[in-house]
Amino acid sequence: MSPLVPKGKRPWTTDPGHIHDVPEPPPMPDEQERVGLEIPPDEIEARQAAEEAREPHGEPAPIPEPSAVQVPRALAQEIRRAMKRYPQKRSAAMPALWAVQRRYGWCSPEGIEQAAAVMGVTPGYLEGVATFYDLFHMEPQGDHQVLVCTNISCLLRGAYRLLEAFSEAAGIDGQGNSEDGKLFVEGFECMGACDIAPMASIDERYYGPLDEDDAVAAVEQLRKNSKDVLPEKRLQDRGAAGGPRGSGDKRLARHPVNKGSRPTPKGES
Numbered sequence: 001m002s003p004l005v006p007k008g009k010r011p012w013t014t015d016p017g018h019i020h021d022v023p024e025p026p027p028m029p030d031e032q033e034r035v036g037l038e039i040p041p042d043e044i045e046a047r048q049a050a051e052e053a054r055e056p057h058g059e060p061a062p063i064p065e066p067s068a069v070q071v072p073r074a075l076a077q078e079i080r081r082a083m084k085r086y087p088q089k090r091s092a093a094m095p096a097l098w099a100v101q102r103r104y105g106w107c108s109p110e111g112i113e114q115a116a117a118v119m120g121v122t123p124g125y126l127e128g129v130a131t132f133y134d135l136f137h138m139e140p141q142g143d144h145q146v147l148v149c150t151n152i153s154c155l156l157r158g159a160y161r162l163l164e165a166f167s168e169a170a171g172i173d174g175q176g177n178s179e180d181g182k183l184f185v186e187g188f189e190c191m192g193a194c195d196i197a198p199m200a201s202i203d204e205r206y207y208g209p210l211d212e213d214d215a216v217a218a219v220e221q222l223r224k225n226s227k228d229v230l231p232e233k234r235l236q237d238r239g240a241a242g243g244p245r246g247s248g249d250k251r252l253a254r255h256p257v258n259k260g261s262r263p264t265p266k267g268e269s
């Protein structure tokens, strides 16, 4: 025991004799007393009537009958492939939703129902997963998605100016979809690429460090559906850290990133 605690006294233990000295707590006041309100009886009646008139939530939609839902063959195949990777089919919710989003541009109710039919789960289950994550869209998005990181490293290096430049170039007031439906611009949390701050994810590829001119150029290229958006700023094409130029390690030179050939992203053929 610490020398500061007198012998025989343990401040962290309760003296049982002491408990009996504690006075009984006063009885709990009823609801009205507690909030200090006098609710007039007619208001209580009105509240009860409103409660009774409220629409019941209804039963959640059941698991769709596979034979009753038309699912595009490629989508069904992708979802089934994902299901094989997990001991429980429900665990494939994320890749299944991702497949839906890639196909339709968002997690549309029809897409969710199709995925639910393939997986044998309720649409509500998939919706619950989709609404939890920011990267699943529950509303239609522009054809090209620009997410500008506004977290601390990027913010310190001008992320707000960058976000504004993207929105302005896309003709968006604030954030969201452009009127022509071509672009979706939004501020986002740290994407783990702080070393290229300020950065943005454009159509699921990282770019940085970006300035306002890059934003204007990128929007122009995206509007033309160019495959070659800001090639100089594309993280994917950059040599690995400590790459062949830096280390002289010949093994790094054989890596596809350093050879200049871009690995095919998952889900793209």
Ligand code: FES
Residues within 6 Å of the ligand: 149, 150, 151, 152, 153, 154, 155, 189, 190, 191, 192, 193, 194, 195, 197, 199
């Ligand atoms: S703060 Fe922007 S990527 Fe981390």
